[in-house]
Each structure stands twice: as C-alpha cells, then as structure tokens.
Amino acid sequence: MIDHTHDPAASSWVEGADTHADFPVQNLPLGVFSTAGTAPRTGIAIGDHVLDPSAVAPLLRGKGDAALAAIDGARTLNPLFALEPAARRELRHAVFALLTDKDHVAQCQAALIPAAQCTMHLPLAVRDYTDFYAGIHHARNVGSLLRPDNPLLPNYRYIPVGYHGRASSIRVSGGEVRRPSGQLRAPDSGVPAVGQSRRLDYEVEIGFWIGGQSELGDPVPIGRAASRIAGLCLLNDWSARDIQAWEYQPLGPFLAKNFGTTVSPWVITAEALAPFRVAQPHRPDGDPSPLPYLNDEGDQQAGALALRIDVSLRTRKMRDAGIEPVRLGRTEATNLYWTPAQLVAHHTVNGCDLAAGDLLGSGTISGAEDDAYGSLMEMSRGGTRSITLPGGETRTFLEDGDEVVLTGTANSNGFRSIGLGECRATIAPAR
Structure with a gap:
C-alpha cells in the first residue's frame, strides 16, 4: 500500500537524513540496539541516528498504541511482528509524522542517538x-x-x-x-x-x-x-x-x-x-x-x-x-x-x-x-x-x-x- 510516507519530496528535520543513502524518512527500518549500560530495545534508523520510540511514546499515543505496547520493554521485535500488519503501519505513520514536523525537534532530540554509539543486536529471536x-x-x-x-x-x-x-x-x-x-x-x-x-x-x-x-x-x-x-x-x-x-x-x-x-x-x-x-x-x-x-x-x-x-x-x-x-x-x-x-x-x-x-x-x-x-x-x-x-x-x-x-x-x-x-x-x- 503506497501512501504519503513514500512521497519522494518528504523531508525530515533530522540532520543528514534527507541525503542518507540508506535511511531517509521514507525507509524507517526497525532494529534492536543498545548503548553503554542499557538493555537492548527497539530502534528505528533515521539517517545516521537511531530513534528510540519508547522515549517519545507520549508523542505517539493514540496513533500506534498496539505497536508501542508490543515494544515496551521488549528486547526483540518478536512481539511487534506477532501483530497484524496494520499495527506496524500505524507505528510507521506516527513516527513519520514526528520526524517530518519541525515542531517536535526539541522534544525528540534526547531520543535520537548517533548510530556510532549504538550496538546492534539480532532484530528477532530466531524461532x-x-x-x-x-x-x-x-x-x-x-x-x-x-x-x-x-x-x-x-x-x-x-x-x-x-x-x-x-x-x-x-x-x-x-x-x-x-x-x-x-x-x-x-x-x-x-x-x-x-x-x-x-x-x-x-x-x-x-x-x-x-x-x-x-x-x-x-x-x-x-x-x-x-x-x-x-x-x-x-x-x-x-x-x-x-x-x-x-x-x-x-x-x-x-x-x-x-x-x-x-x-x-x-x-x-x-x-x-x-x-x-x-x-x-x-x-x-x-x-x-x-x-x-x-x-x-x-x-x-x-x-x-x-x-x-x-x-x-x-x-x-x-x-x-x-x-x-x-x-x-x-x-x-x-x-x-x-x-x-x-x-x-x-x-x-x-x-x-x-x-x-x-x-x-x-x-x-x-x-x-x-x-x-x-x-x-x-x-x-x-x-x-x-x-x-x-x-x-x-x-x-x-x-x-x-x-x-x-x-x-x-x-x-x-x-x-x-x-x-x-x-x-x-x-x-x-x-
């Protein structure tokens, strides 16, 4: 289903995302990451950064609630992927809106971690x-x-x-x-x-x-x-x-x-x-x-x-x-x-x-x-x-x-x- 998140003219306020070869805002891939002293958790790649969606959950409420509940405290994407595709789509739409609206810059900065500071893990526990x-x-x-x-x-x-x-x-x-x-x-x-x-x-x-x-x-x-x-x-x-x-x-x-x-x-x-x-x-x-x-x-x-x-x-x-x-x-x-x-x-x-x-x-x-x-x-x-x-x-x-x-x-x-x-x-x- 092609929608507004695939618009080639869409632009993100995250520095470098619009010109990133892999992870512009039209992508928003899912992964599992950790930083020093923290447990693995769900992340979303945007440019050279990783967005921690749990850290901005209040800004996403009402738009991707089922997905947010699935990733809350989860160390893999298995709970999220167990849901119907509509739940992933709702999370994608909510995150896309967040990263393309400059009104949210200040509220999201702490949830954006440089990718170079992240350790990546297997995204799912392989069944x-x-x-x-x-x-x-x-x-x-x-x-x-x-x-x-x-x-x-x-x-x-x-x-x-x-x-x-x-x-x-x-x-x-x-x-x-x-x-x-x-x-x-x-x-x-x-x-x-x-x-x-x-x-x-x-x-x-x-x-x-x-x-x-x-x-x-x-x-x-x-x-x-x-x-x-x-x-x-x-x-x-x-x-x-x-x-x-x-x-x-x-x-x-x-x-x-x-x-x-x-x-x-x-x-x-x-x-x-x-x-x-x-x-x-x-x-x-x-x-x-x-x-x-x-x-x-x-x-x-x-x-x-x-x-x-x-x-x-x-x-x-x-x-x-x-x-x-x-x-x-x-x-x-x-x-x-x-x-x-x-x-x-x-x-x-x-x-x-x-x-x-x-x-x-x-x-x-x-x-x-x-x-x-x-x-x-x-x-x-x-x-x-x-x-x-x-x-x-x-x-x-x-x-x-x-x-x-x-x-x-x-x-x-x-x-x-x-x-x-x-x-x-x-x-x-x-x-």
Missing part, C-alpha cells in the same frame, strides 16, 4: 530458519560444475527447493565467522579425513522475516502469503564447499552450512518496500507454469522486488593498507525464480506452521553474467580460476582475515531509493 534455493542462475551454475550434462534437476522448475537451517548459529552483522572443520575427501581418494575447510564461501541472499502466526495443519494460500512477510534483511549463508561436496548426498546440507549465517541488523519493513514491488520476470519458453497453489495473478504482477545487492571483499592486507572493500559482484532480486510469497505458500502447503521470528533465506541470488555471481564457487569456477584483487592478491575461496560485505538498495522510478544497510563479517581461523 526457526529455512534456506531456499530460489536463484536459478546460481542453481544452474553450481549444477553445471557438479553435473555438466544435467545442471538443473527435474524438480527445480516445479518446486521451491529448500532445506532446514540452523537457527542457533545466526548472528548479526559485524562479527566473526569461525572457519569450520569437518570430513573432507580428496578428489583422488575415496577415504575422508577430518580437517579445516579450505573452500570457504559466501552466498548473497535476502532474508525474509515472518510476521503473524499460522496454525499447524493450515496452509497459507498464495493470495495471502505476501502478507506474512513482515520485512527483509540481507543474509550471508556461509558455505564450506569441500565439506558440502562430501556430505550433501542423499539428504543435502548439514555441517557445511550450520556453522554460521550472518544477517544485517535492520529490518526493512514490508510497508517501506511497497513502491519497490515489481512483476515477476516471465519464465523462459518451455518452462512449466507454477502449480495452482503457487500461482496467483497479483503475485505475478507485483510479487517480486526491485532490489540491487552488491558483494564486496577486503583482505587483511587491504585493511592494513587502508584499502576499501572491492566489489566482486552486483545482482538483482529479480533474478530469483520464485517470489517471496511462493516461498511462504510452498513452505506451508503441507501444514507447516510459521510464526513471528521465523526466517526464510532466498538462496544465492546470481545473475547470468560473471559480474553478477553471488558466490566465489561460481566466480572461481569451482576453484579453477583465480580472482585478482587490489595489490595483486588472488582468491578462489575465502582466507582467514577476509571481510565480506553485502549492501543493498531498492530503486523505483518516481520514488526515493532506500537502503538495506550492511551485512558484514570477517573470517576467523579455526580453533
């Missing part, structure tokens, strides 16, 4: 985590390395393939990812040995945070599935390709995936994303139409997202030399073969319940060209081609000290672009 495989270019690229004559398995164009991930190892942006160990098998040997992964990789993904509650046994129809997505974030599904190659048959990923997943701290709400909903790209000739439970005309016309995602890398040597991360790839969310609503509808068609705090990963989002790949597995052709970095360093997979940064931007003609913030983590040596 459960499912990672899909909805990027068809990635699926085809990786499949061609493993099965040159049959890159896409027969079910791919019919079913949103996914696996059950590990919720307990999801971490917020800014930390470290420890290099994992596991069973590895040399190409010329049928006998595995335990060792450190040497083919550690990133995966460029979007995370979809679920809102509301569905009951066990009740599928969510495709026509209502989009309303169950409360917001999104950037997601890096770290992957140990050498461990994965040995373990993935017959049941799929396990230790190659469950050692760490990184998400960006700010949830870009479904309400903020309304102007950036676009048509799902037409399927290539010869591809089957989605089965009826996945096929909705409204979702096909406006169920995809106009999001650009960049992945950058900075080595320890680059960091020591003061060199900024170098961009390795840029991709678009429209490269996904399935819409977010189709992921929800398929996830629940068997009666699986979803609730606030559930997180769905899109799967690696790659484009058709080399500079739009979302993983090193693709860029290096499975480790057979080196990538040259500033200063002459090369990479096929990640080394200790490497820092990977995902950033994202939503763009649409006639609207103010908004950003997703950063999803950043550094590879630490194995213990």
Whole structure:
C-alpha cells in the first residue's frame, strides 16, 4: 500500500537524513540496539541516528498504541511482528509524522542517538530458519560444475527447493565467522579425513522475516502469503564447499552450512518496500507454469522486488593498507525464480506452521553474467580460476582475515531509493 510516507519530496528535520543513502524518512527500518549500560530495545534508523520510540511514546499515543505496547520493554521485535500488519503501519505513520514536523525537534532530540554509539543486536529471536534455493542462475551454475550434462534437476522448475537451517548459529552483522572443520575427501581418494575447510564461501541472499502466526495443519494460500512477510534483511549463508561436496548426498546440507549465517541488523519493513514491488520476470519458453497453489495473478504482477545487492571483499592486507572493500559482484532480486510469497505458500502447503521470528533465506541470488555471481564457487569456477584483487592478491575461496560485505538498495522510478544497510563479517581461523 503506497501512501504519503513514500512521497519522494518528504523531508525530515533530522540532520543528514534527507541525503542518507540508506535511511531517509521514507525507509524507517526497525532494529534492536543498545548503548553503554542499557538493555537492548527497539530502534528505528533515521539517517545516521537511531530513534528510540519508547522515549517519545507520549508523542505517539493514540496513533500506534498496539505497536508501542508490543515494544515496551521488549528486547526483540518478536512481539511487534506477532501483530497484524496494520499495527506496524500505524507505528510507521506516527513516527513519520514526528520526524517530518519541525515542531517536535526539541522534544525528540534526547531520543535520537548517533548510530556510532549504538550496538546492534539480532532484530528477532530466531524461532526457526529455512534456506531456499530460489536463484536459478546460481542453481544452474553450481549444477553445471557438479553435473555438466544435467545442471538443473527435474524438480527445480516445479518446486521451491529448500532445506532446514540452523537457527542457533545466526548472528548479526559485524562479527566473526569461525572457519569450520569437518570430513573432507580428496578428489583422488575415496577415504575422508577430518580437517579445516579450505573452500570457504559466501552466498548473497535476502532474508525474509515472518510476521503473524499460522496454525499447524493450515496452509497459507498464495493470495495471502505476501502478507506474512513482515520485512527483509540481507543474509550471508556461509558455505564450506569441500565439506558440502562430501556430505550433501542423499539428504543435502548439514555441517557445511550450520556453522554460521550472518544477517544485517535492520529490518526493512514490508510497508517501506511497497513502491519497490515489481512483476515477476516471465519464465523462459518451455518452462512449466507454477502449480495452482503457487500461482496467483497479483503475485505475478507485483510479487517480486526491485532490489540491487552488491558483494564486496577486503583482505587483511587491504585493511592494513587502508584499502576499501572491492566489489566482486552486483545482482538483482529479480533474478530469483520464485517470489517471496511462493516461498511462504510452498513452505506451508503441507501444514507447516510459521510464526513471528521465523526466517526464510532466498538462496544465492546470481545473475547470468560473471559480474553478477553471488558466490566465489561460481566466480572461481569451482576453484579453477583465480580472482585478482587490489595489490595483486588472488582468491578462489575465502582466507582467514577476509571481510565480506553485502549492501543493498531498492530503486523505483518516481520514488526515493532506500537502503538495506550492511551485512558484514570477517573470517576467523579455526580453533
């Protein structure tokens, strides 16, 4: 629902917000932050500041009461996301009015904290985590390395393939990812040995945070599935390709995936994303139409997202030399073969319940060209081609000290672009 909060001419009195690349007043993402000596609490990003809505609650009364009650004393966004979307929309409208009305400057100053003084936390307590495989270019690229004559398995164009991930190892942006160990098998040997992964990789993904509650046994129809997505974030599904190659048959990923997943701290709400909903790209000739439970005309016309995602890398040597991360790839969310609503509808068609705090990963989002790949597995052709970095360093997979940064931007003609913030983590040596 596009409304006055998406007006590109809207201006905030918060210094620097109007020109901020990610968080102008048209965005207002939700997160959880703390400052020195304080407990985690709900925050709203505006420019280079974080607004504490609880500190200005008297100014918001009567406009977002249900949302204010949900965040009062809460250390996560779960209680807020358990409410119907209307509650989030009311809070958004109330905060937008506050930050665009100069009459409230003096009353709000104490509730605005510089972002540099804030520690960000996981925005929700992750109830459960499912990672899909909805990027068809990635699926085809990786499949061609493993099965040159049959890159896409027969079910791919019919079913949103996914696996059950590990919720307990999801971490917020800014930390470290420890290099994992596991069973590895040399190409010329049928006998595995335990060792450190040497083919550690990133995966460029979007995370979809679920809102509301569905009951066990009740599928969510495709026509209502989009309303169950409360917001999104950037997601890096770290992957140990050498461990994965040995373990993935017959049941799929396990230790190659469950050692760490990184998400960006700010949830870009479904309400903020309304102007950036676009048509799902037409399927290539010869591809089957989605089965009826996945096929909705409204979702096909406006169920995809106009999001650009960049992945950058900075080595320890680059960091020591003061060199900024170098961009390795840029991709678009429209490269996904399935819409977010189709992921929800398929996830629940068997009666699986979803609730606030559930997180769905899109799967690696790659484009058709080399500079739009979302993983090193693709860029290096499975480790057979080196990538040259500033200063002459090369990479096929990640080394200790490497820092990977995902950033994202939503763009649409006639609207103010908004950003997703950063999803950043550094590879630490194995213990």
